[in-house]
Amino acid sequence: MANSPSGDSMLDRLVRILDSFDANNPSLSVSSLAHRADIPKATMYRLLDELVSHDLLARDNSGNVRLGLRLWELANRSATTQDLRTAAMPFMEDINQLIGQNTQLSVLHQDEVLIIERLSRPGSVVNQANVAGRMPVHRTSMGMALLAFSRPEVIHGFLERHRELMAATHPNFRAEMAEIRRNGFASFDGFIDPETTGAAAPILDESGYQIAVLSVVVPRESDTLQSVALALRTAARGISRALGARS
Structure with missing residues (x-):
């Protein structure tokens, strides 16, 4: 996948985003997610729109982000x-x-x-x-x-x-x-x-x-x-x- 200006690939960024969630952090604000994944906040907003559209991530009523159901579906295959x-x-x-x-x-x-x-x-x-x-x-x-x-x-x-x-x-x-x-x-x-x-x-x-x-x-x-x-x-x-x- 194409590299970003920082040199990391889109796949690298996707993995860092998904790895940001754990048992202690099942839900994160966009700012926290951007910090944990080491991705600029503006870029994170753009990536989130795509990931949410594919149900890989989901937004709750407070605006926080959590893993989407499609990940559970894929993992169980x-x-x-x-x-x-x-x-x-x-x-x-x-x-x-x-x-x-x-x-x-x-x-x-x-x-x-x-x-x-x-x-x-x-x-x-x-x-x-x-x-x-x-x-x-x-x-x-x-x-x-x-x-x-x-x-x-x-x-x-x-x-x-x-x-x-x-x-x-x-x-x-x-x-x-x-x-x-x-x-x-x-x-x-x-x-x-x-x-x-x-x-x-x-x-x-x-x-x-x-x-x-x-x-x-x-x-x-x-x-x-x-x-x-x-x-x-x-x-x-x-x-x-x-x-x-x-x-």
Whole structure:
């Protein structure tokens, strides 16, 4: 696509605009959006008219801007996530009923944990995961389970890009990875919320590498952690078999 006077392409600008929205900023004023996307305000008004006309963005009654429904429609056409969610949903519903806590399905994407599905549960503990939200690999059981069962080149690349961070937060990284692989699940206390424990089990492909991860958050020091881990591992294996049958 054609470059702007500043040298960035129209596609670059579009991606920066869409990336400006997150779980904490689902709606933005035009000024805030222009600042976050690093686009001149006058140019932003022109681009907004086009994006709104295609329903990629939408204006609310206050004049603020939010993501449009067409993005949700397009995202749900993704064969990869659609197949994964379809295969996982019956098992997620079982886990949600059995454990009585919010249940998440996540993948590793661009060095972060991307939540692609979540089943809520009334009365469950605090859980920061939101559908389409991102969470840090190094502070979540989801992320560490995904990393532990990644291909060697994925682990190596992640460590190269985040060496200082991982050295500070996981000084015994290799031992932790070995333990997660040995146990078949990851569990961490209070990394995101001091009152909770996260548990996650990987969904594996035929070669034994992660496709996604299934996880829950339970009260910290819960005496149900081992049974939770067993349920997650059993459900994750079921999802792996279902995906294999589909492919």
